[in-house]
Amino acid sequence: xxxxxxxxxxxxxxxxxxxxxxxxxxxxxxxxxxxxxxxxxxxxxxxxxxxxxxxxxxxxxxxxxxxxxxxxxxxxxxxxxxxxxxxxxxxxxxxxxxxxxxxxxxxxxxxxxxxxxxxxxxxxxxxxxxxxxxxxxxxxxxxxxxxxxxxxxxxxxxxxxxxxxx
Amino acid sequence: xxxxxxxxxxxxxxxxxxxxxxxxxxxxxxxxxxxxxxxxxxxxxxxxxxxxxxxxxxxxxxxxxxxxxxxxxxxxxxxxxxxxxxxxxxxxxxxxxxxxxxxxxxxxxxxxxxxxxxxxxxxxxxxxxxxxxxxxxxxxxxxxxxxxxxxxxxxxxxxxxxxxxxxxxxxxxxxxxxxxxxxxxxxxxxxxxxxxxxxxxxxxxxxxxxxxxxxxxxxxxxxxxxxxxxxxxxxxxxxxxxxxxxxxxxxxxxxxxxxxxxxxxxxxxxxxxxxxxxxxxxxxxxxxxxxxxxxxxxxxxxxxxxxxxxxxxxxxxxxxxxxxxxxxxxxxxxxxxxxxxxxxxxxxxxxxxxxxxxxxxxxxxxxxxxxxxxxxxxxxxxx
Amino acid sequence: xxxxxxxxxxxxxxxxxxxxxxxxxxxxxxxxxxxxxxxxxxxxxxxxxxxxxxxxxxxxxxxxxxxxxxxxxxxxxxxxxxxxxxxxxxxxxxxxxxxxxxx
Numbered sequence: 001x002x003x004x005x006x007x008x009x010x011x012x013x014x015x016x017x018x019x020x021x022x023x024x025x026x027x028x029x030x031x032x033x034x035x036x037x038x039x040x041x042x043x044x045x046x047x048x049x050x051x052x053x054x055x056x057x058x059x060x061x062x063x064x065x066x067x068x069x070x071x072x073x074x075x076x077x078x079x080x081x082x083x084x085x086x087x088x089x090x091x092x093x094x095x096x097x098x099x100x101x102x103x104x105x106x107x108x109x110x111x112x113x114x115x116x117x118x119x120x121x122x123x124x125x126x127x128x129x130x131x132x133x134x135x136x137x138x139x140x141x142x143x144x145x146x147x148x149x150x151x152x153x154x155x156x157x158x159x160x161x162x163x164x165x166x
Numbered sequence: 167x168x169x170x171x172x173x174x175x176x177x178x179x180x181x182x183x184x185x186x187x188x189x190x191x192x193x194x195x196x197x198x199x200x201x202x203x204x205x206x207x208x209x210x211x212x213x214x215x216x217x218x219x220x221x222x223x224x225x226x227x228x229x230x231x232x233x234x235x236x237x238x239x240x241x242x243x244x245x246x247x248x249x250x251x252x253x254x255x256x257x258x259x260x261x262x263x264x265x266x267x268x269x270x271x272x273x274x275x276x277x278x279x280x281x282x283x284x285x286x287x288x289x290x291x292x293x294x295x296x297x298x299x300x301x302x303x304x305x306x307x308x309x310x311x312x313x314x315x316x317x318x319x320x321x322x323x324x325x326x327x328x329x330x331x332x333x334x335x336x337x338x339x340x341x342x343x344x345x346x347x348x349x350x351x352x353x354x355x356x357x358x359x360x361x362x363x364x365x366x367x368x369x370x371x372x373x374x375x376x377x378x379x380x381x382x383x384x385x386x387x388x389x390x391x392x393x394x395x396x397x398x399x400x401x402x403x404x405x406x407x408x409x410x411x412x413x414x415x416x417x418x419x420x421x422x423x424x425x426x427x428x429x430x431x432x433x434x435x436x437x438x439x440x441x442x443x444x445x446x447x448x449x450x451x452x453x454x455x456x457x458x459x460x461x462x463x464x465x466x467x468x469x470x471x472x473x474x475x476x477x478x479x480x481x482x483x484x485x486x487x488x489x490x491x492x493x494x495x496x497x498x499x500x501x502x503x504x505x506x507x508x509x510x511x512x513x514x515x516x517x518x519x520x521x522x523x524x525x526x527x528x529x530x531x532x533x534x535x536x537x538x539x540x541x542x543x544x545x546x547x548x549x
Numbered sequence: 550x551x552x553x554x555x556x557x558x559x560x561x562x563x564x565x566x567x568x569x570x571x572x573x574x575x576x577x578x579x580x581x582x583x584x585x586x587x588x589x590x591x592x593x594x595x596x597x598x599x600x601x602x603x604x605x606x607x608x609x610x611x612x613x614x615x616x617x618x619x620x621x622x623x624x625x626x627x628x629x630x631x632x633x634x635x636x637x638x639x640x641x642x643x644x645x646x647x648x649x650x651x652x
Binding site: 155 | 550574576577627
Binding site: 002003032033036039055056059060062063066067068070071074075078127129130131 | 187189192264294295296299300302303304306307309310313314317325329332336339355356
């Protein structure tokens with residue numbers, strides 16, 4: 001019983017901290033601090049995946065997002081940084097209309113979520129192992145898998161060509 | 167004898183069981199595992215520094231530290247006291263919060279990966295069924311901490327050192343992950359305990375390193391692990407003669423001690439994981455399982471320190487060239503050979519085909535990667 | 550489920566809204582790209598939440614998440630390559646200073 005309460009408190013606090021980190025991403029004037037807050041938000045989301053019994057996806061999220069995408073983003077920040085950036089305002093003139101419309105959007109979605117009767121069954125908690133995911137990727141979903149491989153190669157070559165110094 | 171530590175923990179839990187509710191026992195079990203790792207990790211790191219200084223001293227024809235205690239065994243404690251009492255200097259204009267957090271963030275992955283290493287039979291802290299990817303994912307977050315450290319110091323050398331370090335770490339991650347795949351293919355599971363159990367045949371001697379693909383994958387993984395730990399010959403990030411001290415130039419006292427601790431814990435965990443994946447982990451004929459594990463891991467740590475005492479360091483373009491042009495194609499061909507091993511019938515045919523493919527590709531890659539030596543210029547003086 | 554489904558969906562919606570706010574408001578192009586990463590993560594959270602509670606096979610949701618993560622990484626890569634090329638030519642990374650093609 002106490003273990004369940006402890007688990008609930010931990011998951012809710014992870015959700016709250018991820019939201020605070022996401023707010024830090026959009027509000028910090030220094031872009032480097034914003035990138036670090038994004039790392040925090042991504043790790044928080046990975047912990048949420050573990051709580052939802054999707055361990056493989058959690059580990060893949062940390063490996064790909066935190067290990068690779070954030071490294072790339074921070075490299076780009078370091079290569080394009082101008083000293084003295086802190087004094088320039090980092091929000092354009094659309095902040096108030098954006099805030100109001102997004103508040104209405106979230107209010108609408110929130111009330112929809114709380115009112116709908118979701119057709120949920122009892123939660124499946126058997127672990128989805130890498131074996132099952134691999135069979136699905138090479139069995140039923142082989143066509144999107146091959147298309148994504150082609151997209152990855154195209155993205156790789158394209159990024160190298162665009163960013164090349166010549 | 168083999169299950170000594172497991173029985174100790176069970177006795178402790180049984181003695182506490184009458185006093186606590188059921189969740190309390192589970193909680194105490196977790197706390198005992200965590201404290202064992204938290205005590206073992208830094209303690210190992212301290213005595214690894216002693217081992218390194220003695221060994222590198224002997225390679226360089228001098229005795230290492232021998233003043234503090236017999237054979238210098240209390241030297242790490244003296245070092246620890248020195249580092250705790252040093253002044254903590256933060257450069258003006260440095261980003262104080264990030265400067266403070268960077269050494270903390272680098273120790274977290276170094277300690278977390280201790281939880282998926284099987285120290286002996288039934289002696290793994292958490293038996294995750296995605297344990298191997300957990301190890302790789304958590305080691306990959308070290309790059310963020312290095313960026314934080316190099317950025318927050320507000321020093322051009324730190325920034326350059328940090329970017330070179332991250333480029334090296336990210337380049338060597340790719341052949342490292344690809345050279346793990348043969349062990350996963352052979353064992354059929356991503357859990358470290360299952361991979362060790364799959365090497366149990368022949369009375370505990372059927373290690374993966376005794377197969378052609380296993381040998382190549384062992385060398386690949388070990389070399390990439392040495393590069394991931396920023397050890398010589400891949401230690402451009404910390405080369406004192408090159409860029410002062412790289413990304414940890416501006417750190418002194420306890421913060422430097424944390425960077426140093428994270429590096430040595432990485433040395434231990436990479437050696438431990440190599441031993442688990444390819445050298446059979448805790449499997450072995452006569453001794454208890456944890457003794458075999460320690461022997462294998464410390465043998466690999468000894469080899470890493472031997473590299474440090476003997477080899478010069480690679481230049482940065484040679485380092486990158488090695489990862490992308492040599493280790494990566496070899497790792498891919500190795501995966502192919504591993505799968506071929508399991509589909510070709512007959513031992514002699516299997517051995518012949520794998521050794522032929524691996525030998526030909528190794529020779530081909532070495533030939534293709536020969537450094538370009540321009541022809542010598544001949545100077546003629548005008549007369 | 551430790552947390553009821555509606556709460557996870559509200560978390561996803563909030564993350565999505567924060568991501569859209571960042572995309573609309575940030576001037577630095579790298580800032581816009583990291584806000585887009587937040588949007589894609591909110592979508593992933595929704596997919597995983599439903600994959601565990603809906604009557605369908607949990608594998609379906611997780612395969613979709615793998616594809617979304619992969620495509621998000623590709624989008625970030627190409628976007629950042631464009632930012633680097635832009636910085637080299639125009640020496641600026643603020644979205645409102647790149648206005649040569651504006652009327």
